Amino acid sequence: MNFTKYFINISLSMLLSGIAFSQEKRMAKADESFNRYAFVDARKIYLQVAESGYESADLFKKLGDSYYFNARLEDAIPWYEKLTTKYADDIDPEYLFRYSQSLKSIQRYEEADKIMEQFNTITGNDQRAEFFMNTRDYLKFIEMQSGKFRLLKLSINSKYSDYAPSFNNQGELIFASSRGGGSGMSKVVHEWNEMPFLDLFSSTIIESNGILQTPKKLKGKINTKFHESSTSFSSDGQTVYFTRNNYLKRKLGSNVEGTILLKIYRATLENDKWTNIEELPFNSNEYSIAHPALSADGTKLYFASDMPDSRGLSDLYVIDIHEDGTFGEPKNLGDKINTEGRETFPYVSDSGRLYFASDGHIGLGGLDIFVTVPEELGEFSIPYNVGKPVNSSEDDFTFVLNENTKIGYFSSNRAGGKGNDDIYSFKQTEELITTCNQYVAGVVTDASSREVLVDAEVFLLDDTNNELQRTVTDSKGRYRFDLECDTSYIVRANKIGYGPTEALLTANNVLEHKHDLALQLSKGGLAEKEVKPGDDLAKLLDLEIIYFDLDKSFIRRDAEIELQKIIVALNEYPDLKIDVRSHTDSRADDDYNMYLSERRAKSTIKYIVEKGKIDRSRVTGRGYGETALINKCADGVPCSDDEHQLNRRSEFIILQK
Missing domain, CATH: 3.30.1330.60 (OmpA-like domain)
Incomplete structure (x- = not known):
């Protein structure tokens, strides 16, 4: 036996084992930061571990997530790519979804769609996968929806984070910003992204063009050393609902794991200062409730939460506000609105339309803004992507619109901005598509000669054989019927001297779709x-x-x-x-x-x-x-x-x- 070689092999094995043990210790330290959402601190260690040559599925997951949850989707791509190629049989399918979303951020849509096909194959019944498979031509619809808003110039953004605009119904726009205020910039930064904590600011709106005057910090006890953001005001502007970290009367609360979550608070305006701050009774220390949105009549409050019955990372809910100011029970808005992803930042317009941000519904990448219109019994329609230029391949969120002036605002972290998140203003120039538009069209031909048949009768019937519409083919043998989404039909064609023919057709829930259905008639029939x-x-x-x-x-x-x-x-x-x-x-x-x-x-x-x-x-x-x-x-x-x-x-x- 070669004892020298044996000793070298043992020494090398011990060295490698020691290196692996050392990296695992560093990983454990990074995981502590990651688990308390200190993504920047965690990432620094993960990158050092990766640069040393250490590899694992967990390392690639955490590195990808540390960028993904800080909305740096492009930087997440290399790590999700390594994860899905080197550990394809050892990953949660959720990472395929995140990888697809990240690819969209740099407009690699074909690759993103292929990843979503894998995601659908593995998950089977995931709602996001179902939406994707039913809307494979989503880019075509978004293109049709696009161009209905014109972006305007806005000069109030800082080099930090500015977002969550809302109308206070007193001629001002209220928004959240980490720019600080008063004598100087806050030195306290948030572990999540190393940005200063958010405060609430107001800026007077010049109605003719949506330009905002110099912002000023809200007065009163509404701003603290922790986060305040996403406000919603009563119609008289005297009551505000707002999001804040779990902090009231100088007491900071956390869940059982020590994480400080979000809650909704209510305050009233007295002598131009916000006071009487109270926590809403349906908050919890164990999950977040955030981003309030009041209905125009003040009887309903919409919000986002990850409470126990939520379907995804956050769902949208609604709760009744009684005349005496008390509340009913939170109600999840259901599968039509909520997915296994993120639905967040709701806003209800004066006409009752619900706008919100989502990465679970099919969009251009990151969070996209969607609109859903009110229907009977308090329900909402399927959501419609509002298109470009409001939506982009990055995160787009916190949309508000004055339906009288058609001036509105939203936030985005898209390239070309001044800070981490920026507020954009816009003018709506056209109405959005908010109805499902499907139709069936085709050509009727002779089954033998393939010649087109002019003046053939074509019938559209429901699935119980009731006639809904009828037409005759034109000079080129063509016909067309408008359809309703998610509905089954029978299409029947007939012509003297020919036997009739039928075809079953089911309209899906694709928002804009043409069903091509050619029909062939054979000569004869029973009469012949x-x-x-x-x-x-x-x-x-x-x-x-x-x-x-x-x-x-x-x-x-x-x-x-x-x-x-x-x-x-x-x-x-x-x-x-x-x-x-x-x-x-x-x-x-x-x-x-x-x-x-x-x-x-x-x-x-x-x-x-x-x-x-x-x-x-x-x-x-x-x-x-x-x-x-x-x-x-x-x-x-x-x-x-x-x-x-x-x-x-x-x-x-x-x-x-």
């Missing part, structure tokens, strides 16, 4: 054929064979299309009567197959009668089990699944024409 009792109507109409899944009796979607053609024939020939004969394959025992075929016959008859509104006396039928196989696949004969499926069929025998 010799029809006698005993004929199979399906064969006369050249229908695809209607199959059933193994051991199932429900009507498959492909079968629905063919059954609609049976319904058309029954409607076209009022004296026509048919007998539905259902068959199974030879698998399972004889008695069970007879029972199964009976279920299939009843299911088929029920569909024809209920969907087609056909008199029950015109449609009879029963099951035949495996008594009429059409191939060799009897008991004990080896056959493929496709061969067995040929026997799981329905026939439509004409009894009377």
